[in-house]
Amino acid sequence: xxxxxxxxxxxxxxxxxxxxxxxxxxxxxxxxxxxxxxxxxxxxxxxxxxxxxxxxxxxxxxxxxxxxxxxxxxxxxxxxxxxxxxxxxxxxxxxxxxxxxxxxxxxxxxxxxxxxxxxxxxxxxxxxxxxxxxxxxxxxxxxxxxxxxxxxxxxxxxxxxxxxxxxxxxxxxxxxxxxxxxxxxxxxxxxxxxxxxxxxxxxxxxxxxxxxxxxxxxxxxxxxxxxxxxxxxxxxxxxxxxxx
Amino acid sequence: xxxxxxxxxxxxxxxxxxxxxxxxxxxxxxxxxxxxxxxxxxxxxxxxxxxxxxxxxxxxxxxxxxxxxxxxxxxxxxxxxxxxxxxxxxxxxxxxxxxxxxxxxxxxxxxxxxxxxxxxxxxxxxxxxxxxxxxxxxxxxxxxxxxxxxxxxxxxxxxxxxxxxxxxxxxxxxxxxxxxxxxxxxxxxxxxxxxxxxxxxxxxxxxxxxxxxxxxxxxxxxxxxxxxxxxxxxxxxxxxxxxx
DNA sequence: TTAATAGTGTCTCTAAGACACTATGAA
DNA sequence: TTCATAGTGTCTTAGAGACACTATTAA
Numbered sequence: 393x394x395x396x397x398x399x400x401x402x403x404x405x406x407x408x409x410x411x412x413x414x415x416x417x418x419x420x421x422x423x424x425x426x427x428x429x430x431x432x433x434x435x436x437x438x439x440x441x442x443x444x445x446x447x448x449x450x451x452x453x454x455x456x457x458x459x460x461x462x463x464x465x466x467x468x469x470x471x472x473x474x475x476x477x478x479x480x481x482x483x484x485x486x487x488x489x490x491x492x493x494x495x496x497x498x499x500x501x502x503x504x505x506x507x508x509x510x511x512x513x514x515x516x517x518x519x520x521x522x523x524x525x526x527x528x529x530x531x532x533x534x535x536x537x538x539x540x541x542x543x544x545x546x547x548x549x550x551x552x553x554x555x556x557x558x559x560x561x562x563x564x565x566x567x568x569x570x571x572x573x574x575x576x577x578x579x580x581x582x583x584x585x586x587x588x589x590x591x592x593x594x595x596x597x598x599x600x601x602x603x604x605x606x607x608x609x610x611x612x613x614x615x616x617x618x619x620x621x622x623x624x625x626x627x628x629x630x631x632x633x634x635x636x
Numbered sequence: 637x638x639x640x641x642x643x644x645x646x647x648x649x650x651x652x653x654x655x656x657x658x659x660x661x662x663x664x665x666x667x668x669x670x671x672x673x674x675x676x677x678x679x680x681x682x683x684x685x686x687x688x689x690x691x692x693x694x695x696x697x698x699x700x701x702x703x704x705x706x707x708x709x710x711x712x713x714x715x716x717x718x719x720x721x722x723x724x725x726x727x728x729x730x731x732x733x734x735x736x737x738x739x740x741x742x743x744x745x746x747x748x749x750x751x752x753x754x755x756x757x758x759x760x761x762x763x764x765x766x767x768x769x770x771x772x773x774x775x776x777x778x779x780x781x782x783x784x785x786x787x788x789x790x791x792x793x794x795x796x797x798x799x800x801x802x803x804x805x806x807x808x809x810x811x812x813x814x815x816x817x818x819x820x821x822x823x824x825x826x827x828x829x830x831x832x833x834x835x836x837x838x839x840x841x842x843x844x845x846x847x848x849x850x851x852x853x854x855x856x857x858x859x860x861x862x863x864x865x866x867x868x869x870x871x872x873x874x875x876x877x878x879x880x
Numbered sequence: 881t882t883a884a885t886a887g888t889g890t891c892t893c894t895a896a897g898a899c900a901c902t903a904t905g906a907a
Numbered sequence: 908t909t910c911a912t913a914g915t916g917t918c919t920t921a922g923a924g925a926c927a928c929t930a931t932t933a934a
Contacts, residue, residue, distance in 0.1 A: 414658065414660075414661070414697075415661065415698050415700060416658075417658070417659065417661045417743065453658075454659050454732070454741065454743070456659060456734065456740070456741035459734075460733060460734060461732060461733030461734070462730055462731070462732040462733070462743060483729060483730060485727060486706055486727060486730050486745045487706070488698070488705060488706040488745070489704060489705030489706070490700065490703075490704060490705070496700070497698065497700035499661065499698070499706060499745070501730045501732070501743070501745075572913090573913085573914085574912080574913070574914095589896095589897065589898070589899085590913085590914080590915095591897085591898085591899085591914090591915075591916085592896070592897065592898090594914075594915090595895095595896090610905095612905075612906090613905075613906080613911085613912075614905070614906040614907065614910085614911075614912095615904075615905055615906070615910075615911040615912040615913075616903065616904040616905050616906095616911080616912055616913045616914080617904075617905060617912090617913080618912080618913055618914090619913085619914090634895095634896085816886090817886085817887085818885080818886070818887095833923095833924065833925070833926085834886085834887080834888095835887090835888075835889085835924085835925085835926085836923070836924065836925090838887075838888085839922095839923090854932095856932075856933090857884085857885075857932075857933080858883085858884075858885095858932070858933040858934065859883075859884040859885040859886075859931075859932055859933070860884080860885055860886045860887080860930065860931040860932050861885090861886080861931075861932060862885080862886055862887090863886085863887090878922095878923085
């Protein structure tokens with residue numbers, strides 16, 4: 393577990409590793425939602441140094457007394473910003489090097505989260521500009537310049553999302569609890585960036601077997617109404633046998 | 637980037653977060669090799685507290701002055717133990733919570749590595765028992781009890797390896813530079829735990845197009861000799877269209 | 881010639897993809 | 908009846924999987 397090369401204390405750690413040379417470690421969360429059929433990411437404007445005034449991914453330090461584990465820290469950060477209690481949350485990747493923060497060697501555990509845009513209340517600070525949703529391009533680009541290495545991180549998160557959408561049920565987490573199959577198909581198409589054959593799509597969903605119709609409930613319109621579905625209780629992410 | 641709730645200093649950090657409550661962070665590496673057709677993992681016996689005398693995954697602290705980034709830290713740790721310069725190295729996952737280390741809140745960036753068992757020299761310490769290869773079961777179990785949460789970590793690493801073997805060229809990294817297609821097929825079969833049709837396997841390898849024959853070179857035996865191949869220069873991991 | 885393994889060819893049958901068709905509501 | 912979208916059926920064709928066949932060496 394350790395490789396200290398200087399005189400070791402009783403527990404095997406060296407003084408300078410514990411006291412001086414310890415990198416700063418944070419948890420950052422890439423929070424996605426879908427609004428008006430567009431993929432958006434939550435950004436916050438930084439108050440303190442460094443990168444003052446820059447937009448950045450929400451993140452923060454681990455609170456050892458509050459956070460049971462890394463997931464809990466990510467969930468706390470997300471809840472503090474969005475008020476969402478049970479998002480889809482998945483660890484993305486760690487990023488750490490000597491140059492991403494001008495203050496020195498830092499590392500971050502990055503999570504990515506999917507939430508439905510309904511029942512969502514952004515927690516703004518004194519300044520209404522402090523937190524906002526920003527549209528994300530298919531390549532993971534966003535309008536403002538981001539602090540730290542957050543441009544790279546966001547690009548990775550979008551790449552992961554797009555990759556997993558090909559073969560998982562992830563997109564349901566971007567929809568409200570009740571949705572129709574055409575709704576779901578539109579989300580897949582939006583994130584993948586291309587149209588999907590209706591018949592093929594429904595076959596996949598039937599095989600994957602993670603949604604169930606809500607008996608009787610249909611979404612009315614001036615045309616044939618669509619069956620409402622929900623995710624089968626107790627199911628988390630489902631992996632498909634084949635790509636969509 | 638931060639969410640301090642106590643009086644913030646000029647840079648936005650609070651005193652106790654920086655000085656007291658910072659979790660210890662390490663980098664651990666799950667190093668796999670194939671010896672006598674068996675998947676093995678490198679373990680080291682711990683000297684210091686806690687878990688004295690227990691076997692554990694090789695790991696250590698980040699050395700901010702030596703390690704440019706997380707990958708470099710993992711590569712250094714691996715090189716110190718095995719002498720291998722350019723392993724296949726991939727970040728697995730972060731693990732962090734309040735209970736995995738009795739000393740308090742700790743987190744680790746875990747990597748997994750694949751190396752060929754030829755041209756490999758274990759760096760032993762004074763005690764010859766300090767470092768050793770241990771066979772890994774298909775479920776990722778190993779004979780000795782492991783320190784910290786390393787049992788969980790190892791299981792995850794084996795799961796990731798087995799999953800990726802289904803659709804990537806990863807297993808070549810477990811073979812020496814020159815190998816035959818039957819060699820490669822045996823590695824796939826060994827890790828996946830089932831036999832593969834020879835014809836289907838060779839079709840996949842041809843499609844994936846990541847190996848090239850070494851003209852003329854063949855491995856002789858008292859039967860038809862097999863063509864020797866190598867990985868195409870400049871190629872890293874290749875993902876297959878379909879599963880094996 | 882035989883034993884043993886390397887390497888290729890072929891056949892069948894499933895299922896992916898394309899697309900046409902039917903169903904059901906409001907206006 | 909028409910329009911619009913929901914939902915199902917069918918046909919064609921590529922390719923996965925199974926398996927048989929040929930090739931090449933040493934003994």
